[in-house]
Amino acid sequence: MRDFRSALLIDAALHREANARGENYWPLYAHEVLRRIGLPHEVIGAERLSVDGLAPLSVLILPPLPDGYLDAGQVAAIGAWVEAGGLLMGFATEGLDDVFGISIEGSLDHAEDEFTASGCISLIDPEWADPLLPPYERASALPVIAPMKLVSAPDCRELARARSFFERDLPRPAVTWRAVGEGAACWWAFDLGECLWKMQQGRPVYEDYDGDGKLRTMDMVTTRPWSGDIPYGDLMSFLLRRVLAEAGAVFLHQLPPMPDGTVPDALLHWGGDDEGATDVQLPAAEFMADLGLPYHINIMQSPVGTHQMPQETFERLRELGCERSIHFNFITDVEHPHRFTREELAAQLDSYLAAYGKMPVCTVFHWVSWTGWAEPARWLAELGLLGDNNRIHWRYPPINPANKVAYAFGSAYPQHVWDDARHGNVRIPFVSIPITGYEVGYVRDRGLEPSQLHRALDLAAFWNLTSSHFHHPIYLTEEPGRAAVRETLSYLDRRGIRALQMGTDELCRWWHARDASALERVERGPGLLRVTVRTDWPAGCVLQVLVRQENPAGTVNGEAVECVVREQHGALWAYLPVPSGEASAELRCKQDGAGTV
Ligand SMILES: [Zn+2]
Numbered sequence: 001m002r003d004f005r006s007a008l009l010i011d012a013a014l015h016r017e018a019n020a021r022g023e024n025y026w027p028l029y030a031h032e033v034l035r036r037i038g039l040p041h042e043v044i045g046a047e048r049l050s051v052d053g054l055a056p057l058s059v060l061i062l063p064p065l066p067d068g069y070l071d072a073g074q075v076a077a078i079g080a081w082v083e084a085g086g087l088l089m090g091f092a093t094e095g096l097d098d099v100f101g102i103s104i105e106g107s108l109d110h111a112e113d114e115f116t117a118s119g120c121i122s123l124i125d126p127e128w129a130d131p132l133l134p135p136y137e138r139a140s141a142l143p144v145i146a147p148m149k150l151v152s153a154p155d156c157r158e159l160a161r162a163r164s165f166f167e168r169d170l171p172r173p174a175v176t177w178r179a180v181g182e183g184a185a186c187w188w189a190f191d192l193g194e195c196l197w198k199m200q201q202g203r204p205v206y207e208d209y210d211g212d213g214k215l216r217t218m219d220m221v222t223t224r225p226w227s228g229d230i231p232y233g234d235l236m237s238f239l240l241r242r243v244l245a246e247a248g249a250v251f252l253h254q255l256p257p258m259p260d261g262t263v264p265d266a267l268l269h270w271g272g273d274d275e276g277a278t279d280v281q282l283p284a285a286e287f288m289a290d291l292g293l294p295y296h297i298n299i300m301q302s303p304v305g306t307h308q309m310p311q312e313t314f315e316r317l318r319e320l321g322c323e324r325s326i327h328f329n330f331i332t333d334v335e336h337p338h339r340f341t342r343e344e345l346a347a348q349l350d351s352y353l354a355a356y357g358k359m360p361v362c363t364v365f366h367w368v369s370w371t372g373w374a375e376p377a378r379w380l381a382e383l384g385l386l387g388d389n390n391r392i393h394w395r396y397p398p399i400n401p402a403n404k405v406a407y408a409f410g411s412a413y414p415q416h417v418w419d420d421a422r423h424g425n426v427r428i429p430f431v432s433i434p435i436t437g438y439e440v441g442y443v444r445d446r447g448l449e450p451s452q453l454h455r456a457l458d459l460a461a462f463w464n465l466t467s468s469h470f471h472h473p474i475y476l477t478e479e480p481g482r483a484a485v486r487e488t489l490s491y492l493d494r495r496g497i498r499a500l501q502m503g504t505d506e507l508c509r510w511w512h513a514r515d516a517s518a519l520e521r522v523e524r525g526p527g528l529l530r531v532t533v534r535t536d537w538p539a540g541c542v543l544q545v546l547v548r549q550e551n552p553a554g555t556v557n558g559e560a561v562e563c564v565v566r567e568q569h570g571a572l573w574a575y576l577p578v579p580s581g582e583a584s585a586e587l588r589c590k591q592d593g594a595g596t597v
Helices: 012-020 026-037 072-083 192-201 232-246 281-290 311-319 342-356 375-383 451-463 473-477 479-495 504-516
Strands: 006-009 042-044 059-062 087-091 103-108 119-123 142-144 148-152 157-164 169-180 183-188 250-252 266-273 295-300 322-328 362-365 387-391 415-418 427-434 466-470 499-503 518-525 528-535 541-547 553-556 559-561 564-568 571-578 581-588
Touching (some): 072 169, 119 232, 192 415, 232 250, 266 362, 281 311, 295 362, 362 504, 427 466, 451 499, 528 541
Parallel strands (some): 059 087, 087 183, 266 295, 266 499, 295 322, 387 427
Antiparallel strands (some): 103 148, 157 169, 553 559, 564 571
């Protein structure tokens, strides 16, 4: 057995120097990218780039580095380590062209400011990349919100192709891979950290870019002018995961087990805003409770400082199992465009606490308003909230994109917010959960129109996504909205999709618990994988690993556990549920000599 260890190089001095210049240090976010796909990794400095320092590692991930950063000894040590079996991954890393098998011949800058795409990529490798998309989406291009290098790489396998801002084939590889001795080298023509930070966190909103008259998360969307119909950032992450998995990496899955300990196909979360109404909350919550579904209501002050919903309704919602939270309102009693402040947030929270006496967990802002970049997340974390469900699914216009599933911020999964350069680019203990399905499944004056709903559920099952089902309580008092919710359950049943159901708070809590969970040790040997896992989430967590055969045997703490193997995206992926607490999980091939797990 050998330890399988991955490392990400982050140079603390480069980070400090960038922040001192007032610039964000974009490569930092590679850390977030790896956490989102659940790859356990250590962060190392350049002093580890030696023969001895690299020897214990199986994977080394390098960010973009300044000219001449690596000395000849480091280049030689990295080259020898790859030859001996390491996987080297470079995000637009220069100075190792021979190992990567590339030569840089030009570059493509942002089309406009630094939050616009430079171009896009398409996933083309028939084995590892193309199958990540459903067959009818395979022509889709994924925008790159970072500068791209133009390279030639004649001896590399081309996983993705670079395209211009207008999707013209350049024709250049955007992601390359090649075997090097016993190891391999994979090179991305852009900094994946920068790209996904800008895509998932969006553009700072200090002005009304889109012209709807207000400052909203729609102004933050950087995937424009691409549609956001598919989760571009998640797809890039899945390609990264595929390459890492091929080298033997193990992942903490994005979804936790079902209450019965089995592995779900998708996670649906339900929530909506009451918009200051007095009479819609209970019938909506009762409807959801009758269907056995969780629900979450964001309660708005109207006018600000006044709560119309009585305390006994708040209690009754609790009895119905309905989560209750605050709906911040910076729309109705202000002049637009309005930049709300920390003081305004704190005042509305005080008013909410005075009315209901319970600290909210995950919020939504009325009309998904926002101000600046990381500021509201930092303020809310300081005030004691854990997350928001405020990133919109579709850019303006229209003003209220109902019955629509999309991923304008490039992801379906919750994401930690990272602070700005003035605040050291620290990771804020606060998660933004994207809205991805907004009033899906019906049209209010026409009734059930389920094509977008079916798409949301099919995509969620295809990629094992968290899937947001945002329904205002008022529409759950009316037949068309109710029909859409019933159709959701019926479709899941008809398609055999096993979905975990949560309220928005619970998903927010899961994402924090996932973040605190750890694959503390990964060991691999012929036909055997052993992982030491720790999680506090009551239902446990799920390990995800590529396998070569359909029937590996799983055990946890020595007891047999059913391991789900799915033929997915052109490969066999095994999912092993692990219970809460400390556990030793093993996966082994039943036939000897059948290759590695
Ligand atoms: Zn609202």
